[in-house]
Amino acid sequence: MSADVSDLSLVRRVQGGDKGAFDALVRKYQHKLVKLVMRYVRNPAEAEDIAQEAFIKAYRALPQFRGDSAFYTWLYRIAINTAKNAVVSRDRSPIEYNIDRSSDAAEESYDMQGRMKDSETPEGLVLTDEIRRTVNAAIEALPEDLKTAIVLRELDGLSYEEIAAAMDCPVGTVRSRIFRAREAIDRRLREVFEGGLGRTEDLA
Amino acid sequence: MNEELDSQLSAMFDNELPASECELLARRLSRDEELKARWSRYAAISATIRAEGGARLNANLAVRVSEAITAEPTIDAKPVAAPVQPSRTAPRWWMPVGGVALAASVAAAAILFLRYESPVQQVAQTVPVTSATNQTLVARSVAPAVADSYTVPKTLPRRSIVPSTQLANYVVAHSEFSSPVNRRNLLSAFMASESGTAGTPSGSDEPTEDVTDDAKSPH
Numbered sequence A: 001m002s003a004d005v006s007d008l009s010l011v012r013r014v015q016g017g018d019k020g021a022f023d024a025l026v027r028k029y030q031h032k033l034v035k036l037v038m039r040y041v042r043n044p045a046e047a048e049d050i051a052q053e054a055f056i057k058a059y060r061a062l063p064q065f066r067g068d069s070a071f072y073t074w075l076y077r078i079a080i081n082t083a084k085n086a087v088v089s090r091d092r093s094p095i096e097y098n099i100d101r102s103s104d105a106a107e108e109s110y111d112m113q114g115r116m117k118d119s120e121t122p123e124g125l126v127l128t129d130e131i132r133r134t135v136n137a138a139i140e141a142l143p144e145d146l147k148t149a150i151v152l153r154e155l156d157g158l159s160y161e162e163i164a165a166a167m168d169c170p171v172g173t174v175r176s177r178i179f180r181a182r183e184a185i186d187r188r189l190r191e192v193f194e195g196g197l198g199r200t201e202d203l204a
Numbered sequence B: 001m002n003e004e005l006d007s008q009l010s011a012m013f014d015n016e017l018p019a020s021e022c023e024l025l026a027r028r029l030s031r032d033e034e035l036k037a038r039w040s041r042y043a044a045i046s047a048t049i050r051a052e053g054g055a056r057l058n059a060n061l062a063v064r065v066s067e068a069i070t071a072e073p074t075i076d077a078k079p080v081a082a083p084v085q086p087s088r089t090a091p092r093w094w095m096p097v098g099g100v101a102l103a104a105s106v107a108a109a110a111i112l113f114l115r116y117e118s119p120v121q122q123v124a125q126t127v128p129v130t131s132a133t134n135q136t137l138v139a140r141s142v143a144p145a146v147a148d149s150y151t152v153p154k155t156l157p158r159r160s161i162v163p164s165t166q167l168a169n170y171v172v173a174h175s176e177f178s179s180p181v182n183r184r185n186l187l188s189a190f191m192a193s194e195s196g197t198a199g200t201p202s203g204s205d206e207p208t209e210d211v212t213d214d215a216k217s218p219h
Helices: A005-015 A019-037 A044-064 A071-089 A103-118 A122-140 A144-154 A160-167 A171-197 B003-013 B019-029 B033-049 B061-071 B094-129 B132-148 B165-175 B180-197 B205-216
Strands: none
Touching: A005 A019, A005 A044, A005 A071, A005 B019, A019 A044, A019 A071, A019 B019, A019 B033, A019 B061, A044 A071, A044 B061, A122 A144, A122 A171, A122 B033, A144 A160, A144 A171, A144 B033, A160 A171, A171 B003, A171 B033, B003 B019, B003 B033, B019 B033
């Protein structure tokens, strides 16, 4: 099975004029893309702006996407170029901060910048921390076979087939274990939002 | 919500759903808000496990992108599937003109080829014009050259200015029995036969190698 078949089915829908399918791609890759951009800028808000710009560029260029490479690989290149251009246009090099500072001091500076931006939305910061705590707690509470399956998938990036070989079980069992793990975590996550800390659509 | 549908969604998130199921689910995912919200939570779970902490998990990036995309014109072009053949975009009137040009090129190449080949044939044709006394000898020496010309690659025959020692000895040995005119004709005949044998398949592997190379070359 092609590693990109699911993304490609969404891409084909976008190419056919379905903007909702592009929304699904954005929801799937937004975190990954922001993390990628943060190699170039340490401010999360700025990284989100650049990621947004990269997504829009990708949407405009999507008619030229042929599917020769994986969608995320293609998106990755667009994001990298957008981030580099943003850094250059703002006359700000990522290593500029290291001048006359120790690396620890520079890291502290980045963190301060990020937190200052985050402080503009304190409820967002609380929610993010709550989400992380909930997910981590839910993973710890999982039965061992479900936890192993989801970790091998998400953390180690193994395919279902590779996980099946590692856990000595059929691929269908792997798919079921990963799904049940996600459901268990998602159930806890929904409680967080329904408990008043936020709304589910905020995750969009 | 249907558990089978959620299971499919989970597999699709991992790019592990068969293509046939993907198409239907992709269509539903692009329209079903509840399914999209679940899809978003799967992404948040994934980001948390992978410690993609740089991203704020509650960031409304997708909403912002969606708003921006709404203002964009809808993509209605067909995806670029493969490079377009130039002949499909060319006007129809080019097709007969192109055919005539191709035929003219082939004809010109054939004429050039024939003109290139003609010196060999002229040399061969001069041989039977020699005197009657030498015709048998000339025919014997020329015949293999003519026969070889069907199997040997066409090459411009090299005319040896000085005949080989064996031929020179032959001419000298028989010169006393012939008139000066015949000696000259005989010498010409030997030179012609020498040029005719110049193309004998001494390196017969060469064409074979060419064919092998052609077979190996991708088409």
